[in-house]
Amino acid sequence: MAKAYTPGLKVTARTTYRVRRLLPVPGDVRVKVGDSVSAETVVAETFLEGDVFPIKVAGMLSVNPAELMPLMLKRAGDTVQVGDALARSKGIFGMMKTEAKSTATGTLESVSESTGMVIIRGAKTPVQVRAYVAGKIIEVIANEGVVVETDALFVQGIFGVGGETWGPLMIAGKSHAEDLLEEHINASMKGAIVVGGARMTAGGIRRAREVGVAALICGGIDDADLRDVLGYDLGVAVTGSEKIGITLLVTEGFGDIAMAKRTFQLLLAHAGKMASVNGATQIRAGVMRPEIAVPLGQASSGEIFTGGATAGILNIGTPVRIIRDPHFGLLGSVSALPEQPAVLGSGSKARVLEVALESGQRVIVPRANVELVGD
Amino acid sequence: MRIVATDCGSTTTKAILIEEKDGVFRQTFRGEAPTTVEEPFADVTLGVANSVTELQELSGYKLIADDGTIIRRKNASDPDGCDLYISTSSAGGGLQMMVAGVVREMTAESAKRAALGAGAIVMDTIASNDRRKPHEQIQRIRELRPDMVLVSGGTDGGDTKKVIEIAELIAPARPRPRFGGEYKLPLIFAGNKEARETIERVFSGEGFALSVVDNLRPTLERENLGPARERIHDVFLEHVMAHAPGYDKLMTWANAPIMPTPGAVGDILQTIAKGRGINVVGVDIGGATTDMFSVFGGVFNRTVSANLGMSYSISNVCAEAGMDSVLRWVHLDMDERELRNRVKNKMIRPTTIPQTLEALVFEQAVSREALRLAYIQHKSFATTLKGVQQQRTVGDAFSQKEAGGSLVDNMSLDLMVASGGVLSHAPRMEQTAxxxxxAFEPEGFTEIAKDSIFMMPHLGVLASVNPRAAMEVFEKDCLVVLGWCVAPRGEVRAGRPAFDFTLRRANEVVAQGQLIGGEMRLVRFGHGEVGTLEVRPERGLDMGSGPGKPVTREVRGGAVGIVLDGRGRPLKLPTSAVERRACVEQWLKALEVYE
Amino acid sequence: MKRLVPMWIAIIAGFVMLLSAFFPITESLGETVGDVFNVVAAIAFILGAGSLAKVNLAKISRRDQGWGYAAITLICFAITLVVGLGKIGVPPNTQFPLLAWSGEKNADGSIFGWIYEFALVPITSTMFALLAFYVASAAFRAFRAKNLEAILLLSTAFIILLGRTFAGVVLTGWLPDWASGLRLENLSVYIMQVFNTAGNRAIIIGIALGVTATSLRILLGVDRSWMGSGD
Amino acid sequence: MFARIVKWDYLALVARNANANRWQKISSALIFCVIALGSFGASGVESKVDSKVDSRGKIPLNELGQEVIAPPAATSITAEDVAWDAGGVIKISWQPAAGITSATKWIVERSEVLVDGQGSGQGSGQGPWTLVAEVPIEEKYAVASKLSPEASYFFRVTAVSPNGSSAVTTTKSAVTGHWNFFIGAKLPLFCAILLVSACVINFILAARRGRPMKVRRIAALEAIKDAVGRATEMGRSILFVPGIQDMDNIQTVAGLTVLGNVSRTAAEYDAAIEVPTSRSLVMEAAREAVQASYLAAGRADAYNADAIRYITDEQFGFVAYVSGRMVREKPAACFYMGCFFAESLILAETGNSIGAIQIAGTAESSQLPFFVAACDYTLIGEEFMAASAYLSGEPDQIGSLKGQDLAKAIAAIVIVIGVVLATMAVIAPSGPIPAALAWLKGVLGS
Structure with a gap:
C-alpha cells in the first residue's frame, strides 16, 4: 500500500474556523459580507412549502371522479378552512344532497379528474438559519446562505447526541479524570456549556437536564445511560436531530474513560467564554463528528478548518490514542512501526505498531486500532 | 486477452487483473486504493487510476498512461495496456431509490424486487396500504432524496385510480434528488398501461424525467421485472452516474456499462446457478449493511438489510437481536455492561479490528445474529407471488396451501457463498464455515464457499461481456470451497443417535461413524478430493429424501472439509447457560474453530 | 357507550334464551326475547326496503347504465307491495264475510297469490335447476386424481354414484349371497352410513363445540367483533 | 398435551395440517378411527328403531279377516304429572284387559276441567274431548304434552280394532301438570354445556394470566389480505355474502365478525367492498361492522353505506341478483361467510368462472363439499367459528379455542368409552355392560 491514513480527532487551541450556514431551500440572506454576527443572529430565512393534504372528495360524495368537476364549490387557488364545503352532490332527483367538507386549512391546489382527489396545500412554514458561532460573514451564497469565519479554539468529539446550541463555557469538575456527578451541576449552569471530566453519570445527566444546561461535554458515557436519555437503544451512529433538550458530547468514547488532559486544559483555559456546540454525529461515508468551537475574536492563526474528518500519517513519535480493547483509551506515542504483518491474539494477521504508553509500558497493537491525537 | 476490472466501493476502489493463459482465464493480480468520490478529490477516476497503478506495479505491465487513463492494447502482442476495462460502482452510497406501488405485498413488492435486483438500495416503499395517511406519505416523500423513483401499480387493465393517486402524491411532494438543483428527478413508470397517459400528464411538470416501461406485474399471476430493471440501469448511467463526480470520464473508459455493485453480484450468482443448475444463497456482510442474494428454482432475489452490519451498524444488530441472543454463541465469560460499551465504541470507531481472541469470539457471535436476521428478512421477501387465484381440486381439500410462501428452502439449497469482512477475513476458515x-441452518447437503477477495462484482460485469471468462475465473479463483455441511431436518433428541455416515473415496471407506443428537463432527477432506458420502438418518429426520430415508451424494473436498451437524433443524440451543456453554464448546472444539 | 349498550342487550338476551331452555320459569321471558327479535327484524325490514329504494332511485336519477332495470325493480316492488298489503282480489274469510280484509293474503283469487304461484315459483325453480349444471361443471373441474387423497375420494365417489344406479346392480349382481356386502348398491349404502356419517359427525361435533365457544365468547363479552372490529 | 390438541382441529381432516409432526398425525388418526367406530355403533342404534316400525306394521296384516269382536276396555287408568319438566306434560298409563290382542291401537283423549264446575265428582266437569295420542296396542302409557301448565285435565283411553272400539276408561279425577324449576330431561345437556363452558372459561382466564397460547395458521384467513389486495390491484370490488339467514343464526354472526376484518383490510387497502344481504337486520348489522372497521382503519370518509344493501329475502331471488352482479362487475375477491344452502354452488361456481379469489366459510356440512371444490380457501365448520378469535389475535379469545379443544378431548374420551361399551355389549349381551351402555345412551339423549 502506498499510504496509510490514520483517522484522528482535531483538538486545537487556535484555528480559523469556517462554517457554512445554508437554507434547506432557496430563500433570503439577511446579512452581507463583512458583517459581524453573534451565534444567535439570523443570517438567512425562507419559507418551506406547506404540507400537502389530499382529500378524496369523489369518494365522500360517492360519485365518479370524472363527474366531480361540476360539483366542486371551490376552485383551484381558493383558500379553504377546515369544515368548508368543497363540493356538493346532485342527490337523488335533487334531494338528499351530500357535501364534502375540507379536513385541512390552506389553499386548494388541484382537483384530479382521474382520482377525485383534491389537494390542499397548507400554510408555508418559516425557516430561519442562525449564525451558530460568533464571527464575521466572509461569503454570501446568493439565496442559499453564508459562510461564517471566526478564530476559535476547536475540539472535535467522538460522539454526540442533540443538535446545535451555544452558551457560556463552564467547568464542572476539578480534573480531567473525575466523573461528572449530580453534585457537580448547580442552578447557575442554566443555558451553559458544561465541561466535565471523565464519564458523565446518569445522575449528572439527569441534574443537568433539570437545571437546563445547554450542553454537557465529558470524556465518556455509559451505553445504558445513553439508552435512558434517548429512550431507545441507538443502532447506528447518525445523530443530531434528537429532541432531548440537551446536547451531550463525549470526546473519548463509551465507558469509564477520562477526557484527554490536553482537551480538558484547553477548555478550562477558556471557561466563561461563549462557546458553540453541535452534537450531530454521522459515522458513515462523509463522516461528521460533534464539535465545540470557542470563538476567540482575535487575529487569524493562518490555518483554516472547515470541519469534517481529519486524518494523518503515522510516524515514530506521533501521539496516538488506542481505541480498542484490551488497551482502550490509553494514550501514548508510536515507538516502532514494523513493516511485516504480525499475528494477533485473535489469530488474524494484521499490520501493527508499537506504542509507548504514558505509563512507560510498551504495547503492540494493530494499526487500525489507534487514532491520532492533537492538531 | 487481458482484462482490468474495478469496483468503486464507498471507501476503497478494488482493481483486479484477469489474464488468459493457455486458453484459460485466471485472475492474476489485485490492487486497492481509497475511493475518491468525495471532497477534496471529487473525481472517482483518481482512485481507479491509483488502484490500477498498484496492479501495474505488481504485474509489471504498463496499464496507466501518463495522463492517468487506462491504456488499451492495439493487438495481442502489445506488451502494455489491456484489452477490456470494466467497472462497477457503489460509491456515494450506491443507487438509492424510492419505489411505489398499489398494494404493498403485490405491485409495490414487485417494484421493490425490480429495484433491489438492479442493485439499488430501496429507501422507502410507498403503497396505498402501508398504513400511513396520505399526508404522512407525502411528508416522507419530501424528506427522502432518492436518485430515482420507480412507480408501479395495477395490473394491465386493472386499477388506474390508485396508481394515479400515488402519482398525484409524488408530484406535488416534489422529491429532490441527491445531486444538484437543476437536475431532473428520474422517474420510471412500470404500472398499468391504461394509466400511462394520465401519468404522463401528472408528471409533465418540471422537475421530473419520466420514462415509461412495460408493466412489471401485467397480471397478478406473472411478474415481468426485466424491462424495469434494464431501464433502471439505463437511467442509473444517464442520470445518476452522469452527476456523480468523475463518472462521466469513467464511463468513457469502460467497455461495458458501469453497473451498481450489488446488481453485478446478482448477475454472477444467477449465471452460476443457471450454469450449474443449482440453488444458491450468497451473502455480503458489510460494515453498515448486509446484502443477501438467492437463486431458487431460477428465481433471483436480493435483499439489503440496511441496518445489519458489523461496524457502523453493530450496535443495531445487538439491539435488534438482543444481547442474550448474541451471547448464546459465546463460550467465554464476558461482562455484559462492558460488552455493550465495546459495541458502541466499535460503532463510533468502525475501522478497528479485534486484537484479542475474546474480541474476535464476540464479533463472530454478533455476525451470526446479523446474518440470521438478514436471512429471516430475505426469506420473508423472497416469496412466490401473492394475490394469485388458486385452482383447487378435491385433492387440495386437506391441504389448502397459502400463496406467497417463501422460495427459500434450506433443504434444496446447494451452495452458500460467503463474503464480506467478518466472513472472508476470519483468521480460520473453520470460523467462516x-x-x-x-446463521443459515442449512439442511441436507450444502456446499459452503467464500469469495476470498470479493471479486464477484467484477465478474458480474464481465459475464455480460465475456461469460466464459467470468465462469472460469469464478470457479477457479473467486470461490474458495470450504466444504460441506451435512445436517438433518427435524428435531433431534440430545444423547440419542441422529444419523450414521460413511464417506468413501473410490469405494474405499475414508470415515464412518454415528452422530449423536446435538453433536458436531468434522471430517477433514482436502481440496480437490472427491468422494461419496452416505448418510442414514434416524426415523423422523430428513436428509433430503424424506424422513428416515438414506441419502448418498458426491462431495468435493475443501479447506475445511465435511461438517457433520447432528444438532437438528430448527437449531435449538439448550436454555440453561451451563449446558449451552458446554454444547457450544463441544462444537467449537469439534470443528477446531479457535484451535 | 355505543358499544356497551348493544353488548349488554346481547348478553342479557343471550342468557335469557339459554336459561329458558332449561328453566321453565324463564320460558316466557325467552319467548318475549324471541318476539322482540321479530319486532326488530320487522322494523329493520323498513330500513331494508328503504335501502333498496334508495339504491335504485339513485341509479335512475343518475341514469346509470341499466337504470331501466332499476325502474322495473321498483315498479315490481311497488306493485307487489300494494297488492299484498291491500289484499287486492282476496276473498273475505268465510268466518267474517263482512270484513273485506279478513282473508289470507295469498288465498285463491288474490293477485298476490297469483304472482307468487305463477311468477315467483317458476322463476325460483329455474334458478334452482341451474344447480345441476353447476354441479356438473364443478365436479368436472375438481375431480382430478392428482394425489392419494384425491384418488381415494374419486374412487369412493365412483362407487357411490354407481351404487345408486341400475348399472351398479347389474355389474355386481353376480356376487354370491355371502359376499353380498360387496355389491355396489350395498357398498354405497355402507359407505354412506358408516364412513360418511362418521366424517360428518366429526365435523358436526367440531361445529357444535365451536358454536358453544363462540356463543360463550359473545355472552362473556370477550368477542365484540360482531359490532365491528374490536378496538 | 393440549398444546398439541389445538392442532387437531379437524379430527376428520387430519392430513390437512401438512406441518403437523408425526405424533400429532398419529394421535389425530387415532381419534379419527375412534370417531368412525363410534359412528358405526351409533348407526346400529338407528337400525333398531327401524325394526320397531316394521313390527308395528305387521299387526294389522295378521288380524285381517278375523271375527268381529269389539276389544275389551282397559281395566284401570292413572294419570300423573311428569316431574322436572316445564309443566304441561302428563303421563297417562293404563292396564289392558285380557284378550286385548284383537285391538290394533289405543286412542288417548283429554278434556279440560270445566270452569263453572258443575261438580267435582266422577265424570262431571268434563268438556269436549280432544285427541292426545294414538299408540300401538302393546303400549301401556302415553305422554300428553303441550298442555297449559297449572291447568287440570281428565284423560280417557279407548282400545280400537278394525271391528270396533272398546268402552272408554276415564281417570277418576282431574290431574294438574305442574311446572318445575328445572327440566330434568335436559340435565345431561345442561351439564355438557357447563363442562364445555368451564373448559373455555378456564383457558380464557389462563390466557389472561399470561399463559402463552398458540394456534396453527389458518390459510383461509391469512389469505384475506391476498384476496383484498388482488381486488385492489385489479381495480375491482370485493364481494362479501354473509349467508342467507337472519341475525339469530350464529353463523351469520360469525360471518359478520369475518366481515369486520375483511372490511378493515379493504379500508386499509382502499378497496371497494360490496355486501348484498338477504335480511334487513343483517344489512343493518353489517353496516355497523363495516363502518366501525373503516373508522378503526382511519378512513371513515371512504365508508359508503349504500354498498351494503338489502336485496330480497327470497333465496333464489337473492342468488339471481348476486350472481348477476358477479358476472357484470367481475369482483376480484368473493367471500361467502355464513349459512348457505342450495345457492352455495351457484355462487361459488359463478365466482370461479370470473376468476375471483374466493374464500368461503360455513358450518352447513352439506354445503362444504361445494365450497371446497369451487373456492380457493374454505373455512370448514369449526374453523369458521374460530375465525373471529383467530383474527382478533387477543390471547383470551385464543384461549377460548384451547378450551374448545379440551372439550373436544373430553368428547373423544366419551366416544371411546361408548365404542368400548358397545363392542363389549355385543360380545356379552347380558349383564352390567348393556345396562351401562343403555344408561350412556340415555344420558346422551339418543
Missing part, C-alpha cells in the same frame, strides 16, 4: 452454518 461455522458462522455460516449457525
Amino acid at each position: 461455522l458462522m455460516m452454518i449457525d
Whole structure:
C-alpha cells in the first residue's frame, strides 16, 4: 500500500474556523459580507412549502371522479378552512344532497379528474438559519446562505447526541479524570456549556437536564445511560436531530474513560467564554463528528478548518490514542512501526505498531486500532 | 486477452487483473486504493487510476498512461495496456431509490424486487396500504432524496385510480434528488398501461424525467421485472452516474456499462446457478449493511438489510437481536455492561479490528445474529407471488396451501457463498464455515464457499461481456470451497443417535461413524478430493429424501472439509447457560474453530 | 357507550334464551326475547326496503347504465307491495264475510297469490335447476386424481354414484349371497352410513363445540367483533 | 398435551395440517378411527328403531279377516304429572284387559276441567274431548304434552280394532301438570354445556394470566389480505355474502365478525367492498361492522353505506341478483361467510368462472363439499367459528379455542368409552355392560 491514513480527532487551541450556514431551500440572506454576527443572529430565512393534504372528495360524495368537476364549490387557488364545503352532490332527483367538507386549512391546489382527489396545500412554514458561532460573514451564497469565519479554539468529539446550541463555557469538575456527578451541576449552569471530566453519570445527566444546561461535554458515557436519555437503544451512529433538550458530547468514547488532559486544559483555559456546540454525529461515508468551537475574536492563526474528518500519517513519535480493547483509551506515542504483518491474539494477521504508553509500558497493537491525537 | 476490472466501493476502489493463459482465464493480480468520490478529490477516476497503478506495479505491465487513463492494447502482442476495462460502482452510497406501488405485498413488492435486483438500495416503499395517511406519505416523500423513483401499480387493465393517486402524491411532494438543483428527478413508470397517459400528464411538470416501461406485474399471476430493471440501469448511467463526480470520464473508459455493485453480484450468482443448475444463497456482510442474494428454482432475489452490519451498524444488530441472543454463541465469560460499551465504541470507531481472541469470539457471535436476521428478512421477501387465484381440486381439500410462501428452502439449497469482512477475513476458515452454518441452518447437503477477495462484482460485469471468462475465473479463483455441511431436518433428541455416515473415496471407506443428537463432527477432506458420502438418518429426520430415508451424494473436498451437524433443524440451543456453554464448546472444539 | 349498550342487550338476551331452555320459569321471558327479535327484524325490514329504494332511485336519477332495470325493480316492488298489503282480489274469510280484509293474503283469487304461484315459483325453480349444471361443471373441474387423497375420494365417489344406479346392480349382481356386502348398491349404502356419517359427525361435533365457544365468547363479552372490529 | 390438541382441529381432516409432526398425525388418526367406530355403533342404534316400525306394521296384516269382536276396555287408568319438566306434560298409563290382542291401537283423549264446575265428582266437569295420542296396542302409557301448565285435565283411553272400539276408561279425577324449576330431561345437556363452558372459561382466564397460547395458521384467513389486495390491484370490488339467514343464526354472526376484518383490510387497502344481504337486520348489522372497521382503519370518509344493501329475502331471488352482479362487475375477491344452502354452488361456481379469489366459510356440512371444490380457501365448520378469535389475535379469545379443544378431548374420551361399551355389549349381551351402555345412551339423549 502506498499510504496509510490514520483517522484522528482535531483538538486545537487556535484555528480559523469556517462554517457554512445554508437554507434547506432557496430563500433570503439577511446579512452581507463583512458583517459581524453573534451565534444567535439570523443570517438567512425562507419559507418551506406547506404540507400537502389530499382529500378524496369523489369518494365522500360517492360519485365518479370524472363527474366531480361540476360539483366542486371551490376552485383551484381558493383558500379553504377546515369544515368548508368543497363540493356538493346532485342527490337523488335533487334531494338528499351530500357535501364534502375540507379536513385541512390552506389553499386548494388541484382537483384530479382521474382520482377525485383534491389537494390542499397548507400554510408555508418559516425557516430561519442562525449564525451558530460568533464571527464575521466572509461569503454570501446568493439565496442559499453564508459562510461564517471566526478564530476559535476547536475540539472535535467522538460522539454526540442533540443538535446545535451555544452558551457560556463552564467547568464542572476539578480534573480531567473525575466523573461528572449530580453534585457537580448547580442552578447557575442554566443555558451553559458544561465541561466535565471523565464519564458523565446518569445522575449528572439527569441534574443537568433539570437545571437546563445547554450542553454537557465529558470524556465518556455509559451505553445504558445513553439508552435512558434517548429512550431507545441507538443502532447506528447518525445523530443530531434528537429532541432531548440537551446536547451531550463525549470526546473519548463509551465507558469509564477520562477526557484527554490536553482537551480538558484547553477548555478550562477558556471557561466563561461563549462557546458553540453541535452534537450531530454521522459515522458513515462523509463522516461528521460533534464539535465545540470557542470563538476567540482575535487575529487569524493562518490555518483554516472547515470541519469534517481529519486524518494523518503515522510516524515514530506521533501521539496516538488506542481505541480498542484490551488497551482502550490509553494514550501514548508510536515507538516502532514494523513493516511485516504480525499475528494477533485473535489469530488474524494484521499490520501493527508499537506504542509507548504514558505509563512507560510498551504495547503492540494493530494499526487500525489507534487514532491520532492533537492538531 | 487481458482484462482490468474495478469496483468503486464507498471507501476503497478494488482493481483486479484477469489474464488468459493457455486458453484459460485466471485472475492474476489485485490492487486497492481509497475511493475518491468525495471532497477534496471529487473525481472517482483518481482512485481507479491509483488502484490500477498498484496492479501495474505488481504485474509489471504498463496499464496507466501518463495522463492517468487506462491504456488499451492495439493487438495481442502489445506488451502494455489491456484489452477490456470494466467497472462497477457503489460509491456515494450506491443507487438509492424510492419505489411505489398499489398494494404493498403485490405491485409495490414487485417494484421493490425490480429495484433491489438492479442493485439499488430501496429507501422507502410507498403503497396505498402501508398504513400511513396520505399526508404522512407525502411528508416522507419530501424528506427522502432518492436518485430515482420507480412507480408501479395495477395490473394491465386493472386499477388506474390508485396508481394515479400515488402519482398525484409524488408530484406535488416534489422529491429532490441527491445531486444538484437543476437536475431532473428520474422517474420510471412500470404500472398499468391504461394509466400511462394520465401519468404522463401528472408528471409533465418540471422537475421530473419520466420514462415509461412495460408493466412489471401485467397480471397478478406473472411478474415481468426485466424491462424495469434494464431501464433502471439505463437511467442509473444517464442520470445518476452522469452527476456523480468523475463518472462521466469513467464511463468513457469502460467497455461495458458501469453497473451498481450489488446488481453485478446478482448477475454472477444467477449465471452460476443457471450454469450449474443449482440453488444458491450468497451473502455480503458489510460494515453498515448486509446484502443477501438467492437463486431458487431460477428465481433471483436480493435483499439489503440496511441496518445489519458489523461496524457502523453493530450496535443495531445487538439491539435488534438482543444481547442474550448474541451471547448464546459465546463460550467465554464476558461482562455484559462492558460488552455493550465495546459495541458502541466499535460503532463510533468502525475501522478497528479485534486484537484479542475474546474480541474476535464476540464479533463472530454478533455476525451470526446479523446474518440470521438478514436471512429471516430475505426469506420473508423472497416469496412466490401473492394475490394469485388458486385452482383447487378435491385433492387440495386437506391441504389448502397459502400463496406467497417463501422460495427459500434450506433443504434444496446447494451452495452458500460467503463474503464480506467478518466472513472472508476470519483468521480460520473453520470460523467462516461455522458462522455460516449457525446463521443459515442449512439442511441436507450444502456446499459452503467464500469469495476470498470479493471479486464477484467484477465478474458480474464481465459475464455480460465475456461469460466464459467470468465462469472460469469464478470457479477457479473467486470461490474458495470450504466444504460441506451435512445436517438433518427435524428435531433431534440430545444423547440419542441422529444419523450414521460413511464417506468413501473410490469405494474405499475414508470415515464412518454415528452422530449423536446435538453433536458436531468434522471430517477433514482436502481440496480437490472427491468422494461419496452416505448418510442414514434416524426415523423422523430428513436428509433430503424424506424422513428416515438414506441419502448418498458426491462431495468435493475443501479447506475445511465435511461438517457433520447432528444438532437438528430448527437449531435449538439448550436454555440453561451451563449446558449451552458446554454444547457450544463441544462444537467449537469439534470443528477446531479457535484451535 | 355505543358499544356497551348493544353488548349488554346481547348478553342479557343471550342468557335469557339459554336459561329458558332449561328453566321453565324463564320460558316466557325467552319467548318475549324471541318476539322482540321479530319486532326488530320487522322494523329493520323498513330500513331494508328503504335501502333498496334508495339504491335504485339513485341509479335512475343518475341514469346509470341499466337504470331501466332499476325502474322495473321498483315498479315490481311497488306493485307487489300494494297488492299484498291491500289484499287486492282476496276473498273475505268465510268466518267474517263482512270484513273485506279478513282473508289470507295469498288465498285463491288474490293477485298476490297469483304472482307468487305463477311468477315467483317458476322463476325460483329455474334458478334452482341451474344447480345441476353447476354441479356438473364443478365436479368436472375438481375431480382430478392428482394425489392419494384425491384418488381415494374419486374412487369412493365412483362407487357411490354407481351404487345408486341400475348399472351398479347389474355389474355386481353376480356376487354370491355371502359376499353380498360387496355389491355396489350395498357398498354405497355402507359407505354412506358408516364412513360418511362418521366424517360428518366429526365435523358436526367440531361445529357444535365451536358454536358453544363462540356463543360463550359473545355472552362473556370477550368477542365484540360482531359490532365491528374490536378496538 | 393440549398444546398439541389445538392442532387437531379437524379430527376428520387430519392430513390437512401438512406441518403437523408425526405424533400429532398419529394421535389425530387415532381419534379419527375412534370417531368412525363410534359412528358405526351409533348407526346400529338407528337400525333398531327401524325394526320397531316394521313390527308395528305387521299387526294389522295378521288380524285381517278375523271375527268381529269389539276389544275389551282397559281395566284401570292413572294419570300423573311428569316431574322436572316445564309443566304441561302428563303421563297417562293404563292396564289392558285380557284378550286385548284383537285391538290394533289405543286412542288417548283429554278434556279440560270445566270452569263453572258443575261438580267435582266422577265424570262431571268434563268438556269436549280432544285427541292426545294414538299408540300401538302393546303400549301401556302415553305422554300428553303441550298442555297449559297449572291447568287440570281428565284423560280417557279407548282400545280400537278394525271391528270396533272398546268402552272408554276415564281417570277418576282431574290431574294438574305442574311446572318445575328445572327440566330434568335436559340435565345431561345442561351439564355438557357447563363442562364445555368451564373448559373455555378456564383457558380464557389462563390466557389472561399470561399463559402463552398458540394456534396453527389458518390459510383461509391469512389469505384475506391476498384476496383484498388482488381486488385492489385489479381495480375491482370485493364481494362479501354473509349467508342467507337472519341475525339469530350464529353463523351469520360469525360471518359478520369475518366481515369486520375483511372490511378493515379493504379500508386499509382502499378497496371497494360490496355486501348484498338477504335480511334487513343483517344489512343493518353489517353496516355497523363495516363502518366501525373503516373508522378503526382511519378512513371513515371512504365508508359508503349504500354498498351494503338489502336485496330480497327470497333465496333464489337473492342468488339471481348476486350472481348477476358477479358476472357484470367481475369482483376480484368473493367471500361467502355464513349459512348457505342450495345457492352455495351457484355462487361459488359463478365466482370461479370470473376468476375471483374466493374464500368461503360455513358450518352447513352439506354445503362444504361445494365450497371446497369451487373456492380457493374454505373455512370448514369449526374453523369458521374460530375465525373471529383467530383474527382478533387477543390471547383470551385464543384461549377460548384451547378450551374448545379440551372439550373436544373430553368428547373423544366419551366416544371411546361408548365404542368400548358397545363392542363389549355385543360380545356379552347380558349383564352390567348393556345396562351401562343403555344408561350412556340415555344420558346422551339418543
